[in-house]
Amino acid sequence: MSSVPKGDYDGIRAEVKKILKRPGYDDGSIGPVLVRLAWHASGTYSAKEKNGGSNGAGMRFAPESSDGANAGLEFAREFIDPIHAANPWISYADLWTLAGATAVEAMGGPKIPWKPGRTDFASEVAATEYRGNIDNRLPDAALGAQHIRDVFYRMGFNDQEIVALSGAHNLGRCHADRSGFDGPWVVNPIRFSNQYFKLLLTRKWVPRKWDGPFQYEAIVAGTRLMMLPTDIALIEDPVFRPWVEKYAADQALLFKDFAAAFGKLLELGVDRDGTGVAHLVKGGGCPFAAAAGAGAARPANHPPVAAKARL
Ligand code: HEM
Incomplete structure (x- = not known):
């Protein structure tokens, strides 16, 4: 693992690309689990309560680290840690999100817009004090369309964006010892494409008969593929x-x-000041941001962020 100069985010991208290939792990790449880490770090956001999201990198600490919805992401965090150890100038929150974006690109997907500036919670005590209550915010794969809308509307997404984001299930697989579900969605799960959507429409998805949670299956080119209830929704x-x-x-x-x-x-919940730094605010929220709406620029009358509220 190499150190790159402070602020050289393309250098960090290159470091991430170097560690993606991992023979013996799943389908030979840690790319998919890095994408899931970036998504679960960000997907706790609530547009109404103005808390959650990737800023803070709270998944290093309980209760997020041990949340059942995040099972398996300890591997992603361990895989990526050496890059942080060699480059302690980058925040974990920036590193995790940049790694997810880089993994999508490296697996043949589009270039993802990404900006630095996230700040990390300094400790578990700080995370508890600052984060607010973000329990049970990630989606439950056993449920249907209404639940998907509840979760993604809370973050500020619309129906079209929900379907586009679900295209990430072209990557990776379910693990019986993590979520309980089992198997990949597509035949080549380390190449980003629109196969997932093609397969959803063209295959006959039938309930799998097995000793596990309810999921769908279809055999394609000799491979047993799967769909979650939320995918079929x-x-x-x-x-x-x-x-x-x-x-x-x-x-x-x-x-x-x-x-x-x-x-x-x-970007959800990453509320940068004029210098590009996204400070952490108690409860995770900013009343000015709440009034201005998600993603709005910090207004001119915003008071300086109190030193004690910064981490
Ligand atoms: C309704 C929404 C969603 C549900 C219910 C859901 C559920 C799941 C489940 C149950 C797994 C298997 C975890 C495991 O056993 O290892 C998984 C994996 C994955 N999810 Fe989702 N997901 C959703 C949305 C998303 C979104 C929005 C993204 C990214 C944009 C995403 C990216 C991934 C990736 C890349 C994997 C594979 C991870 C690996 O191979 O280790 N998912 N998802």
Whole structure:
């Protein structure tokens, strides 16, 4: 692992690319689990409560670190730690999100918009004090369309963005010892494409008969592929389905829309000041940001962030 000069984020991207290939781990790449780390770090955001999101890198500490929804992400955090050890100038929150963006690109996907500036919680005590209550914010794969909307609308996404983001299930697999579900969605799960959407529409997905949670399966080219109940909800829901059809027919459109939606996800709750630094605020929220709306620039009348509120 090399040290790169402070502020050289392209250098960090290069370091991430160096560690992606890992023979013997899953399908030979840690890219998918890095994408899931970036998503779970960011997907706790609430646009209403103005807390959660990637700023702080709270998943290093309980209760996020031991949350069942994050099972398996301890491996992603361990894989990426040596890059932080060699480059302690980068925040974990920036590193995790940049690693997810880089992994998508390196696996053949689109370039993801990404900006630095996130700050880390200094300790578990600080995380507890500053984070606010973000329990149970990640989606439950056993549920349906209404639940998906509840979770993603809370973050500020619309139906089209929900379907575009779900395209990430073209990558990686489910692990019986992590989520309980089992198997990959596509035949080549370390290459980003629109296969997931094509397969959703063209295969007959039947309930798997097994001693595990309810999921769907289809055998494709001799490989047992899977879909979660939430994946199947995308073709059963009349508003989600036309987007599945569009993305199955047009990979360039998926790449454009996925890049925009994933870039937006990584930005949730990252409220930078004029110097580009996203300070941490108690309760995770900023009343000015709440009034101005998600993603709005810090208003001119925003008071200086109190030194004691900075970490
Ligand atoms: C309704 C929304 C979603 C649900 C219910 C869901 C559920 C799941 C589940 C159960 C797993 C398997 C975890 C394991 O056993 O290792 C998984 C894996 C994964 N998810 Fe999602 N997910 C959702 C949305 C997303 C989004 C928005 C992204 C990224 C933009 C994403 C990216 C991934 C990736 C890359 C993996 C594979 C991880 C690996 O191979 O280790 N998911 N998801």
